[in-house]
Amino acid sequence: MLVLGINAYHGDSSACLLRDGKLVAAAEEERFTRVKHWAGFPAQSVRYCLDEAGITLSQVDHIAINRDPKANFLKKVGFAIKHRPDFSLILERLKNAKHWGSIGNDFARACVGEAVNAKIHHIEHHAAHLSSAFHVSPFDEAVVVSVDGMGDFSSAAWGVGRGAGIEVGGNVHYPHSLGLFYMAITQYLGFPHYGDEYKVMGLAPYGAPSFMNEMRQLVRLLEDGSYRLNIEYFRHHRERIRYEWVGGVPSAGDLFTPRLEELLGPRRGTQEELTGRFRDIARSAQAMYEDAYFHLLNTLHRKYRVDHLALAGGCAMNSAANGKIYRNTPFRKAYIQPAAGDAGGALGAAYTVWHSLGGRRDFVMEHAYWGPAFDQGAIGLLLESKKDELAALGCEICCIGQEDELCKRTARALSEGKVVGWFQGRMEWGARALGNRSILGDPRRPDMKDILNLKIKRRESFRPFAPSIIREAVADWFEEDHDVPFMMQAFRIREEKRSAIPAVTHVDGSGRLQTVTRNTNPLYYKLIREFAEITGVPVLLNTSFNENEPVVCHPREALECFLRTKMDVLVIGEYLVERRAA
Secondary structure, three states: OEEEEEEOOEOOOEEEEEEOOEEEEEEEOHHHHOOOOOOEOOHHHHHHHHHHHOOOHHHOOEEEEOOOOOOOHHHHHHHHHHHOOOHHHHHHHHHHHHHHHOHHHHHHHHOOOOOOOOEEEEOOHHHHHHHHHHOOOOOOEEEEEEEEEEEOOEEEEEEEEEOOEEEEEEEEEOOOOHHHHHHHHHHHOOOOOOOOHHHHHHHHHHOOOOOHHHHHHHEEEOOOOOEEEOHHHEOOOOOOOOEEEEOOEEEEOOOEOHHHHHHHOOOOOOOOOOOHHHHHHHHHHHHHHHHHHHHHHHHHHHHHOOOEEEEEOHHHHOHHHHOOHHHHOOOOEEEEOOOOOHHHHHHHHHHHHHHHOOOOOOOOOOOOEOOOOOOHHHHHHHHHHOHHHHHHOOEEEEEOOOHHHHHHHHHHHHHOOOOEEEEOOOOEOOOOOOOOEEEEEOOOOOOHHHHHHHHHHOOOOOOOOEEEEEHHHHHHHEOOOOOOOOOOEEEEEOHHHHHHOHHHOOOOOEEEEEEEOOOOOHHHHHHHHHHHHHHOOOEEEEEEOOOOOOOOOOHHHHHHHHHHOOOOEEEEOOEEEEEOOO
């Protein structure tokens, strides 16, 4: 049985394909269009998944979409009667619903000449999130939680998963949303772009939680573990909020009313200095988010008495909060798949359909490498076509056929303080670069953050870089010893080790780690081991291979990024490209 899952007409558009319940391929559309958080129909992702499986669209048995316009219909009607929202808001919702009526045409454009023989299934947004968290986890039983901005008139759902089934035990419905609270504060703090919430998370440790009284006026915690917004401070439930994609770029208008500025003071302009007040508001917002998050998780643990936790939804990308799960709740194990946000809804929709049709549960997502790969021949031809340009720029190309030698030379370059672009194997699924599309650096250098920001990333100085660490060394370097394969949790680095890896130690002493094993990524594991042989440090600084763009997908994009930045070395397949010293 072939099941194609998609997230469409929303930010982080994506597709995945299951064959007999096992994942074959998965990718976000932004990697192909080169537009961050691309929204709309994931035409190129669909084509990639079909090609990777070696099939045509006409062979697909089921198509699963992570949205059901009919879900929570009575809740929608009741809300409209009670709150009487602006008529333009209703028209906007109807306009958005029209996209779903044209989905057949979009498939026809994506796969010209191929028939759609599959049965199409609309899966409620949070049901898809819950499935994406639990059905690919290693747990036979777990509390399952989805928290995000909004989808199908809900902002959260939770329950318990057992075997192949998920029993939903509760929801938070529109207009109350922890994700929209965080998004509103993100906009208030002068970060206007879709998906900028991670900037607030990175900024928060630089401030103090001195605005907690104000935050508690925005979010109220309830006895059942849920929460409510004080909607007087928000606009999304009453007025039409500009939410659109022009050329595939998602954007959203302000979610907050002028009352928020009366409460917190004037908003920050996008170019305005990040003063202490704004840093304190960021810290307070993160603290309020964590209060609500752990209030919900602790309530659910008391209710279900299950020690395993599976998380999804955009809020599951908050690695700072996730890193405190073992300290602030009784849960002993947590699993968060790498595309926990809306992109992962494609995965959950597909698995919901698979299991609803009686499919067995025998797949665990242990790694994130589900995107395109490129053979050595294609890479060699690319470099051959660019050899004159590379030579003119003072670059040397070397083909190294042996993995051991490739890793030794790369590790040596890293130990010398060089910045390395590392392009190997299949592209990662999800937002994080996990050792196949990564830029790597020496974590021992206090100036490495500045070097990366100057040479390549050109991003805010307060944002941290992540440590990749071999799994068996975690207990020696971090205060907690758990698997974090997808860089979804930030743990505290042991105090005595922080001075040894300052480039990946955030101001609060934490690091958003990635645990690397020999089984899941043998080449990246070997590289880190070689670096440890030279330096005694089994850790590399890892950031995404990009420059204010989506993570690179194709070798051509990796080479272009290398050439337009001041990266020192590019390791692409078995080839090593190095700039000669001036």
